Amino acid sequence: MHIGFDISQTGSGKAGCGFFSHALIKAMLELVPEHRYSLFPSFGNFYFDAKMPLANPYSGRDVHYGPRHLTREAASLFWIGNEAEALLGLPDIIHANNFWCPTQFTSSRLIYTFYDMGFVVNPDWTTEANRVGCFDGVFRSAMAADWVVAISDASKTHYLSVFPHFPENRIRVIYPCSRFSDYSAVGKRPKALEGVADGKYWLNVGTIEPRKNQHRLVESYARYLALGGEPMPLVLAGGKGWLMDDFQKHLSALGINAQIVMTGYVSDDELIWLYRNCYANLYPSLFEGFGLPVLEGMQFGAPTLTSNSTSIPEVAGDAAILMDPEDTDSWVQAMLRIAVNKLERDRLSLAAIEQSKRFDWKQSAAALLQLYEEALASPKRRIA
Missing domain, CATH: 3.40.50.2000 (Glycogen Phosphorylase B;)
Structure with missing residues (x-):
């Protein structure tokens, strides 16, 4: 042929x-x-x-x-x-x-x-x-x-x-x-995370753009901090996309600039490290054809909180916490709960690895x- x-x-x-x-x-x-x-x-x-x-x-x-x-x-x-x-x-x-x-x-x-x-x-x-x-x-x-x-x-x-x-x-x-074939890879710490303890940050991966819903994510994160959630930084790993010129102003208005780490574009090795060492992978996208950051995070055991919209339930199965991406209160409550419930976090991590093997x-x-x-x-x- x-x-x-x-x-x-x-x-x-x-x-x-x-x-x-x-x-x-x-x-x-x-x-x-x-x-x-x-x-x-x-x-x-x-x-x-x-x-x-x-x-x-x-x-x-x-x-x-x-x-x-x-x-x-x-x-x-x-x-x-x-x-x-x-x-x-x-x-x-x-x-x-x-x-x-x-x-x-x-x-x-x-x-x-x-x-x-x-x-x-x-x-x-x-x-x-x-x-x-x-x-x-x-x-x-x-x-x-x-x-x-x-x-x-x-x-x-x-x-x-x-x-x-x-x-x-x-x-x-x-x-x-997943683009990654080696489940045992450990990756490389990005320079932007120097001083951040392993396992002590929330992670969001993807281009910063309206469809990926980072505006609501940082609002949920700000509310999580205001309600006494453990002050782990939120890492946004991805380049700046279209129609997001006001994003820094939004962070300033929420008063959380110091708690946000924006890595920009990261290498594959750095992405592996981020997935493997995050406290949880947060992916509140409004619309996806598939949702690779969900699958790739699961491959490296990242406990996952993600949207219940479009294709994402096909990817995540029963191995993630699924929520309405526009319901910020649900995201706040899920983050507060998983931040103190280490057993639930560990269960999600093990389930994530098994789910990823289906692809x-x-x-x-x-x-x-x-x-x-x-x-x-x-x-x-x-x-x-």
């Missing part, structure tokens, strides 16, 4: 979408090295990383990179052109992973990864440019994709509710998994390869 696979978001600054495609291609190359793999450092006209691929981390007996483009304009001209499919060598499969979706392919089976449509649920969670670009790609997938890979049952249900014309038998749930990249890659086989055995989807 000749598999064309979008790796455009797998560069050094990769986030959730990039980790998904990075881990899947690595697992597929290990499971079935005999296929021919064409890996696309650029894909479409929505996302472009000029540094891709300075290094080629994916190697194999029949692995090829290209086409390479030095500018977004050059990439756009190639990918929207009618000759793109032929110039790529007519792959059996072309798998899109960065929201953009081609519509002109007539031979290759087009597989589209669908992450989420939070930008449809609440336009205030992102910028107009990102909202328009993402929705354009998802809309085009509903018209042109032969199959859709959804990263959770919640995402699948949402996709079909927005695009009820899409055939349900051509959308398949394939779960992401495995090799199983996900095997499911994806099976989908490719089904796609090749089926006619291309036609829109009436």
Whole structure:
């Protein structure tokens, strides 16, 4: 089989979408090295990383990179052109992973990864440019994709509710998994946590942006402190996202600047250390396609307090405390309770490790390869 696979978001600054495609291609190359793999450092006209691929981390007996483009304009001209499919060598499969979706392919089976449509649920969670670009790609997938890979049952249900014309038998749930393969890794303490005792901080991981709900989280934390909760600092591990220019002012208004540690972007080793040594992992996200910080924290035994919304219950199962992400009082009470109940904390830690073992990249890659086989055995989807 000749598999064309979008790796455009797998560069050094990769986030959730990039980790998904990075881990899947690595697992597929290990499971079935005999296929021919064409890996696309650029894909479409929505996302472009000029540094891709300075290094080629994916190697194999029949692995090829290209086409390479030095500018977004050059990439756009190639990918929207009618000759793109032929110039790529007519792959059996072309798998899109960065929201953009081609519509002109007539031979290759087009597989589209669908992450989420939070930008449809609440336009205030992102910028107009990102909202328009993402929705354009998802809309085009509903018209042109032969199959859709959804990263959770919640995402699948949402996709079909927005695009009820899409055939349900051509959308398949394939779960992401942790980026970390070594459960015994100890990681490296971030410099920002010098002086903070191991096991004596609350943790939140993720880009600081409206959808991740850090505004309410710090409000809950301030209330927790006001009610006499143990004064462990709250560590926010993640870069600053969009529409959060007032976040520092919000911390000042709450009077908790000194209790907040903002690490910025952290390395994988630092993230492992943060998960392994936190008192608990707090993840009050309003909307998720999956929720990797929940799973990855559980992998390293982080007791978890998280949202009961969208996909997160699929990830957390019965191994976390699930709450309404908009109910700050519930979050305050849960933090107060777990801060003094070490037995409950230890129980959540053990349950988290067991829950995380249900997600495995090799199983996900095997499911994806099976989908490719089904796609090749089926006619291309036609829109009436």
